[in-house]
Amino acid sequence: NLYWTDTGTDRIEVTRLNGTSRKILISENLDEPRAIVLNPVMGYMYWTDWGESPKIECAYLDGSERRVLVNTSLGWPNGLALDLEEDKLYWGDAKTD
Numbered sequence: 753n754l755y756w757t758d759t760g761t762d763r764i765e766v767t768r769l770n771g772t773s774r775k776i777l778i779s780e781n782l783d784e785p786r787a788i789v790l791n792p793v794m795g796y797m798y799w800t801d802w803g804e805s806p807k808i809e810c811a812y813l814d815g816s817e818r819r820v821l822v823n824t825s826l827g828w829p830n831g832l833a834l835d836l837e838e839d840k841l842y843w844g845d846a847k848t849d
């Protein structure tokens with residue numbers, strides 16, 4: 753599957769690599785979704801949102817059980833990396849450098 757964030761429509765979507773079975777996973781309460789990274793082992797996706805209230809969120813790969821992980825001391829969180837071995841999530845912030 754291919755997952756992406758769309759800042760123009762404020763959505764997170766998924767499709768099969770051949771373009772079939774396209775589905776909107778999250779379309780509410782997104783302001784400026786940016787980076788997205790997946791943990792296929794645990795079945796989670798993580799994404800950044802750098803709108804008026806910047807945050808980093810996660811949900812299951814089907815979009816369920818959405819929750820905020822970080823929502824303080826953020827400017828424009830936009831780059832994400834996941835270390836599966838250490839079970840750590842890293843991010844870059846374009847506003848705070």
